[in-house]
Amino acid sequence: MIAGLFLRNFKSFKNQHYIPIMQDSSSSYFIGENGVGKSTVLSALNTVLNHNDINRLDINNEIRSQGLETREPFIVPVFLIEKSKVRRGTAMARILKVISNITWNLESHEFTSTFQRNIVDRFIEHKDNLAQIYDEKTFFLIPIGFIKKKANETPVPSMSIFESIPDYEEQLVEALEPFTTISWLKKGSLDEIKSKVLEFIKEFYSFIYLPAEITVDSYSKIEGELSQSLLGDDIQNKIQKIIKKKDIDEINKHLNEYIADVSSLLDNSYHFKKPSQRQTLFTQRHMILKIIETYFTDKILHRRVDGRDTPINNLSSGEKRKALLDLAFAFLKSNPKKSVSQTIFAIDEPELSLHATACFKQFEKLKKISDLGVQTLITTHWYGFLPVAGVGSATYISPNQTHIKLLNLRSFKEEISNFVGESKGIYLDTLEVKSTHDLVQSIIASITATNNYNWLLCEGKTDKNYLEVHLECENVENLIILPVGGSFALKDIYTYLTLALKDRRSTIKGKVYCLLDTDQAYNEFHSTDSITNLKIRRLLFNKKSGCIDLLKTTDNRVSPATEIEDALDGLFFYDTLYRLYEDGYKQFAFMQDIETLTCEVSAGILDITKKQQEIIQNYLDQPGMKVDFCNRYCSLVMDSEDVSTPGWILEIADFFSDENSKL
Known part of the structure; x- marks a missing residue:
């Protein structure tokens, strides 16, 4: 994978920059206005990995006219390579190990003052974040690319700012002493080693680039x-x-x-x-x-x-x-x-x-490619996928490259809020508003005219997984289940859809259903059912009936607080908790003696004490545990021969059928 990119005076990029590309996933998006350099990043990577003999570089025009001395253009990606993919015991494995060990452990003060301090600090911060996810015992971290030193010369392999650190050459010479019989190592020069490393990288990766303009x-x-x-x-x-x-x-x-x-x-x-x-x-x-x-x-x-x-x-x-x-x-x-x-x-x-109808499906396809284990790098002006991606990162590049910010799409809303604060609100419209607008536009296009997609919008990713696994057997045609990142985002989208569709009722062919939890601090939200094919409802556990009610948002019943985990199939919920105990979660030892009650859903299936309820809730409140529980639950449902869909989910499925337009 490519973790980041050092770039200087290439195409639209003037002076030195460090561009963080990935964080904790293989999906990376590049966003920003026209002309800021999004495509330049992909072009630069393509130049390094796919061009064998480069006699000229697309140098920044202003720098070309000023001359290259002290402004030499360079393209130096930082590669994150699984060690298991490199043949052990070879000279190249030893070289990569030395370079990687030094790179992983660098600190800002080790770089010389000739380099822009903010570039170094940005790399060190990104490198330290990567180290929390990718173990240096498992991954090599390798900076290698090339530099064009003179206008009439071919670019040569380079490590850019890392060459100011003498440890690289000193430790490489020492580490390669056992391999002196290899002809190209006899010179013992860093230049020859860099050339070999770049050659290895180009052989190791297949970089497939689809530019914007295709004749x-x-x-x-x-x-x-x-x-x-x-x-x-x-x-x-x-x-x-x-x-x-x-x-x-x-x-x-x-x-x-x-x-x-x-x-x-x-x-x-x-x-x-x-x-x-x-x-x-x-x-x-x-x-x-x-x-x-x-x-x-x-x-x-x-x-x-x-x-x-x-x-x-x-x-x-x-x-x-x-x-x-x-x-x-x-x-x-x-x-x-x-x-x-x-x-x-x-x-x-x-x-x-x-x-607009096809945009969402195009990005879904890219997500499937990424899910195969392929790193995907995408430039885009369509932000509708960002708030719902759930995984991956987006690198925002501002005009003149004054701000280059890596946003984690797992927490898109929070990342945007933080960035708005850092930039004093300059980029609010560009990112937050446009992402919601583009998504709404895509939904509208997909349900009007001749299009009849069905959208089930929910708050979070686990909501989607639960709904997906149960609705798979209900044969809802053209259904897209989409987590939008919380109740506020969901309400905003419903509001936008209502305003946009109120005068276009006759053109609506598809349907949209918005599903909310009932939070402990639930705030009433005004909605109407004036558009037949657009609904918003919230979950509420009905203690008397033992079922989940789908309430209008104006309904004043708000107790008990009800989340998706309270609305699951009761018996599968019980089985999931019991499997957790069997897998070593000893806090659930009480599950050995628990009796199940006559109740359809998880909120009322277990005959347990208040303390035991707190144990379950404390487990779900731990970071990552809701996802873990969701994965276990969904696996049980998929492996079961019995089809058991909670009644409230069947109600939603009925909404999408032609003969049931209303709830």
């Missing part, structure tokens, strides 16, 4: 490259068994002899030379990749609809992007060897040229 010609090229990259190791290994290394050695021998003969005929006044420091021979890998490339040259992807084939390059720009994502997901899903940690999928503006 007919470039589409064919991208489609071929995408197919080749995603085919991965499996097909390459099969070809490798046919093409033997000894045959490649023989080819290289004949080619070298031929080149020497040509140079001799020219009286050695001219000779062939590869424009880089290292003269690479033709390898077995080169041959395999050329075979795959040639095979895909005349293979054109077609979309089949109703038995008719249409070449993808004849479709609209938006449809092409959808096709590329479909292709990527299909290959990655069927090729786990390459997808796990070594493929990075980058795309500019996946919503480009798409109707």
